[in-house]
Amino acid sequence: xxxxxxxxxxxxxxxxxxxxxxxxxxxxxxxxxxxxxxxxxxxxxxxxxxxxxxxxxxxxxxxxxxxxxxxxxxxxxxxxxxxxxxxxxxxxxxxxxxxxxxxxxxxxxxxxxxxxxxxxxxxxxxxxxxxxxxxxxxxxxxxxxxxxxxxxxxxxxxxxxxxxxxxxxxxxxxxxxxxxxxxxxxxxxxxxxxxxxxxxxxxxxxxxxxxxxxxxxxxxxxxxxxxxxxxxxxxxxxxxxxxxxxxxxxxxxxxxxxxxxxxxxxxxxxxxxxxxxxxxxxxxxxxxxxxxxxxxxxxxxxxxxxxxxxxxxxxxxxxxxxx
Amino acid sequence: xxxxxxxxxxxxxxxxxxxxxxxxxxxxxxxxxxxxxxxxxxxxxxxxxxxxxxxxxxxxxxxxxxxxxxxxxxxxxxxxxxxxxxxxxxxxxxxxxxxxxxxxxxxxxxxxxxxxxxxxxxxxxxxx
Numbered sequence: 279x280x281x282x283x284x285x286x287x288x289x290x291x292x293x294x295x296x297x298x299x300x301x302x303x304x305x306x307x308x309x310x311x312x313x314x315x316x317x318x319x320x321x322x323x324x325x326x327x328x329x330x331x332x333x334x335x336x337x338x339x340x341x342x343x344x345x346x347x348x349x350x351x352x353x354x355x356x357x358x359x360x361x362x363x364x365x366x367x368x369x370x371x372x373x374x375x376x377x378x379x380x381x382x383x384x385x386x387x388x389x390x391x392x393x394x395x396x397x398x399x400x401x402x403x404x405x406x407x408x409x410x411x412x413x414x415x416x417x418x419x420x421x422x423x424x425x426x427x428x429x430x431x432x433x434x435x436x437x438x439x440x441x442x443x444x445x446x447x448x449x450x451x452x453x454x455x456x457x458x459x460x461x462x463x464x465x466x467x468x469x470x471x472x473x474x475x476x477x478x479x480x481x482x483x484x485x486x487x488x489x490x491x492x493x494x495x496x497x498x499x500x501x502x503x504x505x506x507x508x509x510x511x512x513x514x515x516x517x518x519x520x521x522x523x524x525x526x527x528x529x530x531x532x533x534x535x536x537x538x539x540x541x542x543x544x545x546x547x548x549x550x551x552x553x554x555x556x557x558x559x560x561x562x563x564x565x566x567x568x569x570x571x572x573x574x575x576x577x578x579x580x581x582x583x584x585x586x587x588x589x590x591x592x593x594x595x596x597x598x599x600x601x
Numbered sequence: 602x603x604x605x606x607x608x609x610x611x612x613x614x615x616x617x618x619x620x621x622x623x624x625x626x627x628x629x630x631x632x633x634x635x636x637x638x639x640x641x642x643x644x645x646x647x648x649x650x651x652x653x654x655x656x657x658x659x660x661x662x663x664x665x666x667x668x669x670x671x672x673x674x675x676x677x678x679x680x681x682x683x684x685x686x687x688x689x690x691x692x693x694x695x696x697x698x699x700x701x702x703x704x705x706x707x708x709x710x711x712x713x714x715x716x717x718x719x720x721x722x723x724x725x726x727x728x729x
Contacts, residue, residue: 290602297614301621308625317679318619318628325615332611397706399680404618510644518675518682518707528706572648 283359285433288440290332296447300403306453307402313453314402319520321404326522327394328407338414346422346432355429364438367430368489371438374425375488378418380499383483388416389555390529397525399512401475406450411526442488446471466491469503476509477516479573480585482566501585514556514569630661631676638663642674645683655725657697662712664725671725673700675710682707691726698722 307314357363382392391410398405413419425435449471457467466487474485484501487494494500503509517528536550536558546559556565564572574581574589581589622628633641635654642651642665652666665672665683674683690701697714714722 287602290607293602293607293610293614297610297618300618304618304621304625315679316622316627318622319678320680321622321627322615322619325618329611329615332607399677512680516645516677516680516682518677518684518702518710520678524706524708528704531705576647 283431283433285437288437288444292444292447295444296328296403296407299448303403303451303453310453314451315400316402316404317400320398320400321402323520323522323525324398324404324408327411327525328409330411330522330526331407331409331413334411334414342414342419343432343436345419346426346435349423349426350432353427353429355427356431357429359431359434363430364434367425367434368438368441370425370428370430371422371435372442372487372489373493374421375439375442376486376493376497378421379486379488380497381418382416383486384554385552386529386533386555386557387551388418390533391416391418393513393529393555394525396475396513397517399516401450401452401472401509401511403447403450405475405511406447408525412530415530445489450475462491464490464492470494470500472509472511473501473503475511477512477514478507478510479566479570480504480507480580480583481509482514482569482585484585504584514564627679629679631679631681632660633663633674633676633681634660635663638665638674641681642672642683645674645681646672646685655722657712657714657722658718659713662710664722666725673710673712675712682710686726693719698726 303314304316307316357366378388379392382388391412394410395405395408398408422435422439426432446466449466449468451468452472454468456462456469457465461467462469466485466489470485470487470491473481476482481501484499485491485494486499491500517525519525519528533551537547542550542559549557549559554565556563556568570586571589574586580586633656635656638654638656639651642654642663643649646667649665649667649669649672652668654663654665656663661676663674665674667685669685671686672683673686674681684702684704684707686700688703690703692699692701694711696711697719698712699709700712701709712722
């Protein structure tokens with residue numbers, strides 16, 4: 279199939295809106311004296327990361343496009359470009375986003391690309407633009423292949439992915455506390471995504487949704503933001519640099535150093551690349567499950583509460599035990 | 602979108618937002634007190650017990666003594682970063698001490714100290 283189908287680049291066309299919304303949020307916070315924090319160097323780093331993300335897309339986009347068009351040529355299916363098909367494509371691409379995002383937190387190789395999005399200790403609209411420069415290194419674009427083989431045109435698939443990212447921009451804010459209940463039930467919202475950006479033990483590895491929060495509810499990763507556990511943004515081990523190059527590549531360098539240290543087995547080297555973040559061959563680091571278990575040991579009263587459901591609720595207050 | 606327009610939007614947007622934030626006073630660096638240094642350390646390293654805290658006179662760095670060894674917490678924009686002093690080097694600097702971490706994402710930090718503090722901190726860093 280070689281028919282000509284074109285869709286706009288949603289992210290590029292949204293840039294004027296991004297700038298206007300950042301200005302609006304900044305002024306809102308200044309006037310109201312609440313609803314978030316801004317810091318110059320943190321924001322500049324985020325904005326440069328966003329610009330670099332667009333640049334990296336321009337540089338490698340044609341390769342990804344060529345791969346997708348090859349898939350399009352070999353598939354016998356063509357669902358066309360009607361509105362219902364675009365909507366279906368968007369929903370299925372959002373499911374694709376959920377899993378790629380989940381891989382991004384559970385596989386260190388993919389985390390190395392995604393980590394920079396979480397590297398700010400702030401949570402405002404500039405944080406939304408703190409995007410990866412190294413997504414192509416992860417090869418996660420192959421997860422889009424089934425959609426193309428099912429008959430969704432590559433241009434439509436990329437358009438839906440772009441609209442998804444534009445949707446996620448506005449949820450990176452503390453200025454909006456809660457949306458209406460029906461909206462919170464179905465859609466990803468500022469509240470749900472704040473929890474996702476938390477480094478608190480409770481919020482580790484939750485709320486991977488792009489647009490629809492239903493995926494987290496369906497796959498058991500949903501944790502609602504808690505009034506009594508304010509979200510602490512950033513990484514478990516926050517980085518100490520505003521240098522965009524270091525932000526973009528620090529986890530890749532970490533993988534290299536870990537996996538090439540002397541005296542490891544091949545299995546250990548592979549685990550440093552592909553195990554969940556926090557793996558160490560000598561037990562010197564904690565992964566998210568261990569961090570949660572240590573939290574429960576310090577705060578047994580949190581056992582069984584959102585984010586800690588995997589720990590039994592009726593344990594004596596000695597050592598936390600996983601179900 | 603034409604590449605020229607994209608460039609103007611991106612460069613102009615970054616420059617404009619940066620200028621606005623700086624002029625609005627958002628470039629100020631966090632100042633630490635013994636209490637805030639303690640709470641910031643526990644925010645970063647919740648498992649630790651703290652023996653004592655030594656804050657540098659400029660309020661931008663604090664040495665934390667714990668049973669597991671020393672740690673450093675320092676201002677990072679409006680926030681803080683903390684590290685145990687396990688895998689590090691330090692060098693004298695005209696303004697104090699420069700601490701080097703062997704970490705690509707946290708390469709070094711300059712701890713500004715006066716002459717009296719410098720000797721005290723050197724003693725704390727190398728008690729032997």
